[in-house]
Structure formats: C-alpha cells, structure tokens
Amino acid sequence: MSLLFLALKSLRNRWFSAFLCVLTIGLSSALLLAVEHIRASARSSFQSTVSGTDLIVGARTGAVPLMLYTVFHVGEATNNVSWASYQRYANLSSVSWTIPISLGDSYQGFRVVGTTDAMFQHYRFGAKRALEFKLGHAFSNTDAQAVVGSAVAEKLGLQLGAKLSVSHGLGNVGFIKHDHAQQTLVGVLAATGTPVDQSVFVNLAAIESMHEGFDGSARLSPAKPESNTARDAHEGHEAHEGHEAHDGDAHKPMEAKPPKAITAFFVGLKVRPMALALQRKINDDESEPLLAILPIATLQQLWQLVGVAEQALGLVSIAVVATGLLGMMMALIATLEQRRREMAILRSVGARGHQIFSLLLLESAALTLAGLALGAALITILLAIFADQLAGRYGLFLSANWLSARTLTGLGLIFSTSVILAIFPAAAAYRSALADGLSVKL
Amino acid sequence: MSAVAIHNLQFAWPTRPWTTGSQTSPAPTILKIANFTLADGEKLFLKGASGSGKSTLLQLIAGVLTPTAGEITVLGQAISRLSAGKRDQFRADHLGFVFQLFNLLGFLNVVDNVLLPCRFSKLRAQRALTQGASLTDAASQLLVALGLSNAVGLPNAVCAQAVSRLSVGQQQRVALARALIGAPGLIICDEPTSAIDVEHRERFMQLLLAQVEKSGAALLFVSHDPTLERYFDRTVHLADINQAAPFTEETAQDLAEANS
Numbered sequence: 001m002s003l004l005f006l007a008l009k010s011l012r013n014r015w016f017s018a019f020l021c022v023l024t025i026g027l028s029s030a031l032l033l034a035v036e037h038i039r040a041s042a043r044s045s046f047q048s049t050v051s052g053t054d055l056i057v058g059a060r061t062g063a064v065p066l067m068l069y070t071v072f073h074v075g076e077a078t079n080n081v082s083w084a085s086y087q088r089y090a091n092l093s094s095v096s097w098t099i100p101i102s103l104g105d106s107y108q109g110f111r112v113v114g115t116t117d118a119m120f121q122h123y124r125f126g127a128k129r130a131l132e133f134k135l136g137h138a139f140s141n142t143d144a145q146a147v148v149g150s151a152v153a154e155k156l157g158l159q160l161g162a163k164l165s166v167s168h169g170l171g172n173v174g175f176i177k178h179d180h181a182q183q184t185l186v187g188v189l190a191a192t193g194t195p196v197d198q199s200v201f202v203n204l205a206a207i208e209s210m211h212e213g214f215d216g217s218a219r220l221s222p223a224k225p226e227s228n229t230a231r232d233a234h235e236g237h238e239a240h241e242g243h244e245a246h247d248g249d250a251h252k253p254m255e256a257k258p259p260k261a262i263t264a265f266f267v268g269l270k271v272r273p274m275a276l277a278l279q280r281k282i283n284d285d286e287s288e289p290l291l292a293i294l295p296i297a298t299l300q301q302l303w304q305l306v307g308v309a310e311q312a313l314g315l316v317s318i319a320v321v322a323t324g325l326l327g328m329m330m331a332l333i334a335t336l337e338q339r340r341r342e343m344a345i346l347r348s349v350g351a352r353g354h355q356i357f358s359l360l361l362l363e364s365a366a367l368t369l370a371g372l373a374l375g376a377a378l379i380t381i382l383l384a385i386f387a388d389q390l391a392g393r394y395g396l397f398l399s400a401n402w403l404s405a406r407t408l409t410g411l412g413l414i415f416s417t418s419v420i421l422a423i424f425p426a427a428a429a430y431r432s433a434l435a436d437g438l439s440v441k442l
Numbered sequence: 443m444s445a446v447a448i449h450n451l452q453f454a455w456p457t458r459p460w461t462t463g464s465q466t467s468p469a470p471t472i473l474k475i476a477n478f479t480l481a482d483g484e485k486l487f488l489k490g491a492s493g494s495g496k497s498t499l500l501q502l503i504a505g506v507l508t509p510t511a512g513e514i515t516v517l518g519q520a521i522s523r524l525s526a527g528k529r530d531q532f533r534a535d536h537l538g539f540v541f542q543l544f545n546l547l548g549f550l551n552v553v554d555n556v557l558l559p560c561r562f563s564k565l566r567a568q569r570a571l572t573q574g575a576s577l578t579d580a581a582s583q584l585l586v587a588l589g590l591s592n593a594v595g596l597p598n599a600v601c602a603q604a605v606s607r608l609s610v611g612q613q614q615r616v617a618l619a620r621a622l623i624g625a626p627g628l629i630i631c632d633e634p635t636s637a638i639d640v641e642h643r644e645r646f647m648q649l650l651l652a653q654v655e656k657s658g659a660a661l662l663f664v665s666h667d668p669t670l671e672r673y674f675d676r677t678v679h680l681a682d683i684n685q686a687a688p689f690t691e692e693t694a695q696d697l698a699e700a701n702s
Contacts, residue, residue: 002561002562006547006550006561009547009549009554010547010549012549013548013549341544342547345546345547346547346558346562347506347530348533348539348541349533349539349558349561349562349620350530350531350533350534350535350562351530351534351562352526352527352530353526354527355562437501437504437506437507438497438500438501438504438506438539438541439497439501439541439632
C-alpha cells in the first residue's frame with residue numbers, strides 16, 4: 001500500500017514523462033484492439049455472409065469458385081445446373097427448402113440474381129438473420145418485378161415503382177439491354193453488410209422470359225431497332241446456357257415456363273446432419289456433373305486465403321505495442337540515475353532492496369494499466385463514432401462491444417509483458433540502491 | 443544497554459570475483475575499531491575529515507553494510523548478525539537519519555516526507571500515534587516544535603507544502619522531524635548543518651538537541667566542523683579510534699572505481 005502510494009506520487013511528480021508513456025501505451029493498445037476487433041468482425045461478417053444454408057449446389061467446379069460466384073458474386077459460372085436436376089433434389093423428402101439462382105445479367109453494374117421468392121423466405125446471413133425489407137415487399141413469382149439491395153437503391157437513387165432494364169452480361173454498360181422486359185421495383189432490402197446489398201433480385205422466370213424475347217423478338221416483342229443487334233450479340237454468348245432460347249411468348253404467364261437451367265441453388269435440409277450424405281450423393285451424381293459444398297467449410301477455406309493480410313496487420317500492431325512498451329522501459333531506465341538519491345532516502349528510512357525493486361515494478365504496472373485504460377476508452381469512443389460509417393461504407397459491421405477472449409488476452413499480455421520488461425529497470429534500481437547505501441556520490 | 447557498541451570491527455570493501463582482474467592485494471581495510479560505545483541517551487560528536495571512513499562507519503551502524511570482522515550492537519541488537527531484510531526492518535524501526543543534503547523526496551509534501559518512516563515501520567507508526575491524535579497530527583506537532591509553522595504558516599499549510607519551496611534550513615528541519623517521528627532509539631546525523639548558513643546553524647543545533655533530549659534517543663552526530671563540539675556530551679575523533687591506515691580521497695576514488 002505504501003509502495004503504491006510512493007509509486008503514484010513519484011509518477012505524478014514526473015507527470016509529463018508518465019503522461020507520454022501512458023499515451024504511447026494507450027495509442028498502441030488501442031491500435032492492437034482495433035485491429036483485433038476489426039479482424040474478428042470482418043471474419044465473422046465474412047463467415048456469416050451466408051448462414052442457415054446447408055449446401056450450395058452448382059455445376060462442377062472448385063469449391064471456392066462456386067462459393068465466390070454464388071455468394072460473393074465474384075467471377076462467373078462456367079456451367080449450369082439443369083432444371084431437371086434441380087427439381088430432382090428440390091423434391092427430395094429430406095430437403096426443407098431450396099433457392100434457385102440464375103446469374104449472368106447486370107443492372108447498371110450491379111449483379112442481377114434471378115431467383116424466386118424463396119430467397120426472401122429462406123436466405124439467411126449473419127446470426128441466421130432473414131432478409132428484411134426497408135421498403136416495399138418481395139416480388140411475386142409471376143410478375144416482372146424486382147427487389148434491390150440497399151446499396152443498389154442508395155447508389156442509383158431508386159424509388160419503388162422504378163422500371164429497371166436489365167442488361168445481359170456483367171459490364172456497367174452492358175452488351176444488351178433487355179428493354180423489352182422491364183422489371184418494376186417493388187422492394188428495397190435493408191442493409192446486410194453482405195453482397196446482397198449489391199444485388200438486384202428479379203424473378204427467375206423473368207430472366208428466362210427476357211432471354212426468350214430475343215429469339216422471338218421479331219414476332220413477339222415491340223419492334224425496336226436495336227433488338228436485332230441485341231439478339232445478334234446475345235447469340236454470341238453460347239456459354240450462357242441458362243439463357244438459351246426458349247420458344248414462347250414473353251408476355252405469357254411465366255410460371256408456365258420453367259427455365260431449362262439455373263446457375264446454382266441453395267439447399268436447406270430438414271435434418272442438418274444429412275448434409276454430408278446429400279453432398280456426397282450430389283457429387284456422385286452420374287446424370288450431371290454437379291458440385292455441392294458446405295458453405296461454412298468453404299467460407300473458412302476462403303478466409304484462409306485472406307488470412308495473410310490479417311496476420312500482417314496483427315504483426316504490425318504487435319510491433320507497435322512492443323515499441324510502446326520498450327519506450328516505457330527506456331523512460332524508466334533514463335530516470336534511474338536521477339533517482340538514486342530518492343532510493344538512498346528510501347533505504348535510510350528502512351526500505352528493503354526488494355521494496356525498491358517492487359516500487360519500479362509498481363510504477364510500470366501503474367503506467368501500463370493507465371495506458372490500457374486509455375486504449376480501451378479510445379477504442380470504445382472510436383467505435384461509437386465510426387462504427388456506423390464503417391458499416392455504411394464498407395459493409396463492415398463492428399459491434400460496440402470489443403471485449404472478447406482474444407482482446408482480453410491481448411490486454412493481459414500487454415500488461416504482463418510490461419511488468420516483465422520492468423524487471424530490467426527494477427533490477428538496475430535494486431542493484432544501485434544496494435551499492436549506494438545511504439550516501440549517493442553523484 | 444548502550445545505543446551503539448562496536449567490538450573489534452574491521453571493514454574492507456568486499457572484492458568481487460568478477461572485478462579482481464589483477465589479483466594483487468586484497469582491498470585495504472578502511473575501518474579497524476577495537477572499541478567504541480555510544481551510551482543510551484548520549485549525545486556524541488564524532489569528528490573526522492572527509493574520506494576518513496565516517497560515512498562507512500554510519501552505514502555499518504545503519505546495517506546497510508556488514509563488517510568484514512567484528513561485531514556491531516545497536517540498541518542491544520547485534521545487527522551484524524541479522525539478515526539483510528531484518529537489518530532493513532531494524533533500521534526502519536529504530537534509527538532516524540539526517541544527511542547533509544537532499545534528505546527529502548521532492549514528490550511528497552512536507553507531512554508525507556515526515557511520515558515516510560511510518561510507511562516502512564509499524565512500530566514507528568504506532569509510537570507516532572501516541573504522540574498525536576493522528577499520524578498527520580504527530581507530524582504537525584513535530585514540525586511546530588521545530589519552528590516550521592512560523593516559517594510556512596499554519597500547520598495545515600505546512601502539510602500541503604511542496605518541499606522544493608523550502609529553504610535548505612527548513613528542509614533540514616523537516617528531515618529532522620522525519621528522523622524523530624515515532625521516537626527511534628538512535629538518531630544519526632551526517633553533517634546536517636554544513637549546507638546551512640551560520641546564523642541558522644545555531645538555531646538548528648538547539649532545536650536538534652532539544653528534540654533529541656525530549657525523545658530520549660541517543661545522538662550520533664558526525665561532522666568535521668569543530669565549532670559544533672560544544673553542544674555535545676562527548677567528542678570522539680574517528681582518527682583516534684580507527685586503527686586502519688589513513689585513507690585519502692584518492693584511494694577512496696580508486697576503490698570506488700575498482701568496485702563499480
């Protein structure tokens with residue numbers, strides 16, 4: 001108690017150097033906490049990009065590419081899943097729900113996802129959160145309607161009722177505009193922090209019908225001059241099987257015409273442990289080369305690719321903290337020479353060698369604790385100020401609560417490291433105090 | 443029982459195995475004292491030139507150093523036989539020091555400086571509580587008795603005063619209050635007046651002797667200033683009792699360097 005009193009009084013007397021030490025440790029520990037919190041949040045938001053889905057099934061490719069184009073909308077499918085195969089699995093008794101998706105179109109640079117209203121019922125992200133509507137409602141499975149993610153609505157300034165002309169292909173300009181098949185915007189989703197925000201959802205049937213429109217354009221669509229060129233261009237995309245021509249009328253009820261193929265589908269099972277068995281069954285399907293992946297496993301695989309940057313960030317922040325602690329140790333060592341008289345006085349009133357040693361340790365511990373408290377305060381304040389902006393701008397959802405086993409371990413490690421480092425100045429003070437005795441000859 | 447009793451004391455700086463590059467001769471003996479006694483309640487003036495081993499002798503009595511040979515008994519306790527920790531505790535409990543300069547901790551106020559020994563000795567704290575209603579009160583009473591309240595205002599103002607604002611003479615009186623708090627049995631003063639100007643020296647000596655007398659402690663006062671002899675019961679010349687070879691400033695420095 002007495003030693004703590006002396007340590008604190010002594011620090012107060014050297015308040016400026018103590019303040020700088022606290023500031024250094026505070027800033028560096030705040031950096032460490034921020035990096036760890038952002039890393040953990042990015043990881044969890046990344047890993048919860050899709051949740052509640054037991055299997056994702058697409059044409060045979062790599063697990064990571066399938067995940068990338070179905071969930072992250074990065075890259076393109078090279079092949080499709082036939083409608084028949086989809087139906088066969090969708091109707092299995094063990095399957096609770098499926099969401100078919102058809103990719104390959106874009107609207108003003110945003111990916112268009114052809115799907116059904118099952119998307120809004122069954123798709124889950126984060127902690128099993130369903131998609132919520134900020135405005136409007138889901139599209140019906142029969143009408144030429146669209147739902148857009150929050151970022152799309154915000155960036156393009158879309159209002160409900162807007163007419164969207166979907167382009168074929170993924171460029172911003174689009175190769176072709178399916179102007180003949182405009183989609184009416186009926187819903188805007190709430191922000192999710194996932195690629196859903198960047199997506200335009202339209203009816204699966206609508207996608208089929210607008211591509212049909214090209215082939216029958218001369219007859220069925222309003223005769224527009226560009227539709228012929230559009231058709232020519234469209235015919236160049238042979239790989240895009242899902243969009244292959246169907247005979248028929250675009251203005252007929254769409255559910256009458258099931259698509260020939262889709263890009264992929266999400267599967268939810270009635271009994272979760274069945275996932276592995278079904279995955280094997282799908283992967284062994286001899287009628288069509290398909291690939292089923294477990295989203296969680298593949299997300300982890302993907303994160304490992306990102307992990308190098310994560311580790312680099314972590315290392316940098318650890319180095320910063322180490323610099324802060326070394327700085328504090330140097331500040332303590334630098335004052336020792338001036339403090340030899342102080343130590344001699346303490347010795348004369350009966351302070352033992354180990355008490356001199358403890359005094360220095362206590363000072364270091366007090367400085368570190370104050371620094372850690374400052375760091376914790378800083379990170380809390382910064383989170384309160386910037387969490388919303390980060391969520392809005394980068395889709396990075398940071399919870400206000402940065403406390404976790406890892407951050408607490410980090411704080412504990414900083415503290416114990418500083419106490420361990422303080423052994424050096426403490427031992428130096430101990431030795432010089434014993435050597436000096438009661439009289440210091442400076 | 444005597445306050446200090448020394449028998450056949452010898453002291454040489456211990457040679458450390460890792461510093462004896464040239465294993466020529468063992469370190470010279472600095473102190474060799476056959477007999478020295480300071481009686482209970484006695485006020486003794488120990489006279490010696492600088493470098494004569496005064497400080498070393500004080501550190502031996504204080505238990506900061508241990509003798510190479512012989513025995514030192516302080517207040518009936520053979521401190522040379524105690525462990526280092528016990529010696530430190532003994533010093534905290536029973537000894538009060540006033541040094542030449544820089545007695546006080548700059549980061550503590552006057553009262554906290556005075557109460558410093560009570561932080562390391564329960565015994566001193568308990569005894570101080572018999573002197574005043576509280577520790578602060580005990581300290582204030584001592585400060586008033588030493589004439590400090592006149593210099594810096596009311597006792598309350600003294601408590602909060604930063605020691606750096608005091609004159610050297612006032613600082614020495616605060617140091618004296620610290621040495622006296624909790625009534626230790628032996629007060630050791632090492633040239634306490636050499637930094638004080640002559641007019642104030644007289645007053646300091648009077649206060650010192652009056653307070654020591656009041657507490658009943660023995661006083662070991664070390665100085666090279668012969669004009670102070672008159673205040674004391676007895677004077678001892680260190681050169682007379684120290685049978686070791688005369689020691690000069692130069693050899694002290696050589697030794698210090700050899701040992702650093």
